[in-house]
Amino acid sequence: MIIGLTGNMGCGKGEIVKYLKTKGFEHYVYSDILRDIAKKKNIEANRENLQKLGYEIKKDSRNLGILSRMLLAKITSDKAVVDGIRNPDEIRELRKGAEVHIIGVTAPQKVRFGRLSKRGREGDPKTFDEFKRLDNLENRGKTKGQEINKCLKMADFTIVNDSSVNDLNKKIDDILSSLQK
Numbered sequence: 001m002i003i004g005l006t007g008n009m010g011c012g013k014g015e016i017v018k019y020l021k022t023k024g025f026e027h028y029v030y031s032d033i034l035r036d037i038a039k040k041k042n043i044e045a046n047r048e049n050l051q052k053l054g055y056e057i058k059k060d061s062r063n064l065g066i067l068s069r070m071l072l073a074k075i076t077s078d079k080a081v082v083d084g085i086r087n088p089d090e091i092r093e094l095r096k097g098a099e100v101h102i103i104g105v106t107a108p109q110k111v112r113f114g115r116l117s118k119r120g121r122e123g124d125p126k127t128f129d130e131f132k133r134l135d136n137l138e139n140r141g142k143t144k145g146q147e148i149n150k151c152l153k154m155a156d157f158t159i160v161n162d163s164s165v166n167d168l169n170k171k172i173d174d175i176l177s178s179l180q181k
Contacts, residue, residue: 006085006151007105010112012161019169026077030084047123065093072097087147104155
């Protein structure tokens with residue numbers, strides 16, 4: 001089983017990954033593929049550069065789902081979670097693999113900005129205004145290759161993550177239980 005995660009920045013995909021890893025899932029990240037390529041090309045691996053690199057790779061290959069194909073080739077387990085789906089073609093390509101279920105994760109902007117501020121990841125927006133601008137661009141498909149709202153509509157399951165980590169974990173347990181029926 002492969003679980004694909006899509007959602008807005010700061011929505012809690014990383015927390016879902018942590019929890020699924022405790023359940024024996026291998027973890028793969030779309031941006032890690034881009035980070036590896038950026039390193040080989042001596043490109044700084046910030047958010048903007050990775051987005052540009054991802055767009056160029058997709059354009060050059062003439063396959064907007066190429067990153068999913070690359071991830072599928074790396075998966076060695078019968079239980080994997082792939083994190084960071086950004087466009088519908090990635091979902092379509094991913095669904096060509098084994099049993100695949102897409103989980104869309106959302107949360108209000110203020111909640112997500114608070115989470116980003118706490119995690120302090122390099123490249124994350126520093127002000128709420130900067131966050132809103134970038135978030136709105138990514139979610140509406142205004143940045144090349146970033147169509148998160150379309151991906152959320154394609155999800156098999158949707159989680160609104162506006163509460164505690166324990167509540168989020170329960171929602172994941174409910175999804176896993178429904179998949180085993």
